[in-house]
Amino acid sequence: MNKAQKTILFIIWLAVMIWGLTGVFRRLVHGELLVNYGSYVPWGLWVAAKTYFVGISVGASILAWVVYAFDIKQLRPVVRPALLVSAATMAAGLIVISFDLGHMWRTYEVFTRPNFSSMLAIATWLSMAHLIYVIAALTIELKPGRTHSSTLRIMGWFGLFLAVTFSGGNGAEFAAMISSPYWHSSLGPIMSIGGALLSGVALVLASVALFPFSPEQDNPQLLKILSRTVVGLIFFILLLEWSEFSISMWYARGEDYNLLYSILFGPYAYVFWFFHIISGSIIPLILLLWKPAQRLSAGFGGAMVAVFYFAVRLNHVIPGQVTPAMKGLQQAYTDKWLTFAYFPSSNEWAVFGFSVALSVAIFYLGIRYLPFSTTNSIEERGE
Amino acid sequence: MKKSALPCRESKPMEKENSAFKPPVTNLKRRKFLKNSFIAIGGLGTITGLAVNNVFAGEQTAASPLKDPESFADGSHLERMRVELLRALEKPVDQRKWVMVIDQQKCVGCSACTVSCNSENNLPPGVVYRPVTKVEVGKYPDVSWVFTPRPCMQCDNPPCVSGCPVNATWKREDGIVVIDYDICIGCRNCIAACPYNARTADFGDFFGLETPEIMDYETRPNFEYSKEWPRNPGSHESPIGNARKCTFCLHRVRVGMLPACVTTCLGGATSFGDYNDENSLVHELVGSGRAKRMKEELGTAPSVYYLI
Numbered sequence: 144m145n146k147a148q149k150t151i152l153f154i155i156w157l158a159v160m161i162w163g164l165t166g167v168f169r170r171l172v173h174g175e176l177l178v179n180y181g182s183y184v185p186w187g188l189w190v191a192a193k194t195y196f197v198g199i200s201v202g203a204s205i206l207a208w209v210v211y212a213f214d215i216k217q218l219r220p221v222v223r224p225a226l227l228v229s230a231a232t233m234a235a236g237l238i239v240i241s242f243d244l245g246h247m248w249r250t251y252e253v254f255t256r257p258n259f260s261s262m263l264a265i266a267t268w269l270s271m272a273h274l275i276y277v278i279a280a281l282t283i284e285l286k287p288g289r290t291h292s293s294t295l296r297i298m299g300w301f302g303l304f305l306a307v308t309f310s311g312g313n314g315a316e317f318a319a320m321i322s323s324p325y326w327h328s329s330l331g332p333i334m335s336i337g338g339a340l341l342s343g344v345a346l347v348l349a350s351v352a353l354f355p356f357s358p359e360q361d362n363p364q365l366l367k368i369l370s371r372t373v374v375g376l377i378f379f380i381l382l383l384e385w386s387e388f389s390i391s392m393w394y395a396r397g398e399d400y401n402l403l404y405s406i407l408f409g410p411y412a413y414v415f416w417f418f419h420i421i422s423g424s425i426i427p428l429i430l431l432l433w434k435p436a437q438r439l440s441a442g443f444g445g446a447m448v449a450v451f452y453f454a455v456r457l458n459h460v461i462p463g464q465v466t467p468a469m470k471g472l473q474q475a476y477t478d479k480w481l482t483f484a485y486f487p488s489s490n491e492w493a494v495f496g497f498s499v500a501l502s503v504a505i506f507y508l509g510i511r512y513l514p515f516s517t518t519n520s521i522e523e524r525g526e
Numbered sequence: 527m528k529k530s531a532l533p534c535r536e537s538k539p540m541e542k543e544n545s546a547f548k549p550p551v552t553n554l555k556r557r558k559f560l561k562n563s564f565i566a567i568g569g570l571g572t573i574t575g576l577a578v579n580n581v582f583a584g585e586q587t588a589a590s591p592l593k594d595p596e597s598f599a600d601g602s603h604l605e606r607m608r609v610e611l612l613r614a615l616e617k618p619v620d621q622r623k624w625v626m627v628i629d630q631q632k633c634v635g636c637s638a639c640t641v642s643c644n645s646e647n648n649l650p651p652g653v654v655y656r657p658v659t660k661v662e663v664g665k666y667p668d669v670s671w672v673f674t675p676r677p678c679m680q681c682d683n684p685p686c687v688s689g690c691p692v693n694a695t696w697k698r699e700d701g702i703v704v705i706d707y708d709i710c711i712g713c714r715n716c717i718a719a720c721p722y723n724a725r726t727a728d729f730g731d732f733f734g735l736e737t738p739e740i741m742d743y744e745t746r747p748n749f750e751y752s753k754e755w756p757r758n759p760g761s762h763e764s765p766i767g768n769a770r771k772c773t774f775c776l777h778r779v780r781v782g783m784l785p786a787c788v789t790t791c792l793g794g795a796t797s798f799g800d801y802n803d804e805n806s807l808v809h810e811l812v813g814s815g816r817a818k819r820m821k822e823e824l825g826t827a828p829s830v831y832y833l834i
Binding site for chain 1: 640651652653654657658659660661674676685688689690691692693694709710711712713714715717718719720721722723724725726727728729730731735762764766767768769820821824826
């Protein structure tokens, strides 16, 4: 990357960060007065963003755990970027969800007085365990000297267990709710794990292809393996979605039918068709199948999958809340907070922008100041 | 002619009563008429004055419920519920089971319950405990409205309680689901989990926020859970930032007063009482064969019954 490109990227990052900081400031001063979610759509952009960031974090870490557990030498160079991506996105997820809380300074209560029948409490505990584990693995990975392969294997298996449990728990957080037939699906946890893998591996592919920081990463074979993994995962997610949509809509009736129809053909249909299907699936598939080992093709393909997977998260979180529990409820008491329509406010977008800029900053500072570019690290392990 | 069997058709005593008020002008001299008129007017004034005095005395009594809880006309269903409420309060809390019964045939959709609830709990924008849905059914000329007041269902198996990550909400022994505002972190998981949309969030809004002045009534505290909850613009103190819900007016029930929505229901459509009391009105109504619960198939076991 030349200096001009770096400058342009820095200016974009700085602009997003400043915009985001204004949003954070306004959130801290005005509380939740500047949000567009309300009492009937209580979870908005920030909750969707949390599931998105957490998904990427889990997916990227799973890649590292698989390499450890199965000792896949060809994929060794992706372990460090995968762990760094995981830590950076997890931090963003935790930050953005803290702004969603009505009393963010009471978050510690989830640890001091947890209710373990709540999927949210379980997911919060697992999220902290996941973050600590990722940071610990990153520390071990960056430690100079040797780490025995059997130790890494055990770390990998435990990491896999933790990541799959955590990701499944995140899906179950929604799927266990009887209030929304759309969420209440046994496919929920599977979709959560699959989506995490897809978005996480895709972002690692993008970072390795576009910003390689060690010569081992500039390896066509490595890119090819990652590209094919992402292609397989795209088809897996599309298969799950087909299953979810076709079963619920086949006979054009039933509780979910109208809701799914509105996702496909309603006013926000572009989120599904343009962002998810075209930009997040078809174009990346073309790029990744056409030139899977070429840096730009694989990099942009991966980046598009990772970025536009946010559309899937939005389409999961928001539509699950837009059906009134009773007919006529919205008209029963008219208030701007009591509506079943939702589009994020500018301040919600700004805080989301802050979390994105924060995760980018953590990733950049990681590769800039941590000993990532040592070329002999793999050989040093000598397994 | 056959005599009517209905007592209300017997008009003779009423006619007699009415005849007593006819001015006996024809048989009286002018002076006597005027004298009698003054006496009558004076008497009426005294009676009216006493009546008005009693009304105010009644209001004053109602303002101090601990000394003498509000009372209603003997024989009214409100008075029956009030007596039953006082009887229930004599029992240990775990032997009570508060239940609400709403007769949809009697509900006229006036929303007086919504207004009284808002007033009683000093609810801000975005928070509503008891909206009344109005759904039109049928086709002209056979059209009607179905009115459904929707308080918190106080479920016996509440999804909101299981979902709370910090145990800030729980079901009391008497069946009422409560929230500890000082513990709630404002994640709104309970709101998302409620299949009745019965919980709402307090975002710290005021009706007068974008107007030149926030009126005094908006900054008055509310007394939910028998505690004073101050409310000021710019403050982030609870209940701002919390989930909020109907508690069957627990703070009133504790001192022997019926929930605000029950006392203001002009059609007498809402009944409240202890289901464990076999002689209570609610026990009778639930067993009437007309009682249904909302979304019973979900297994939440609501404590609110609808008579349809």
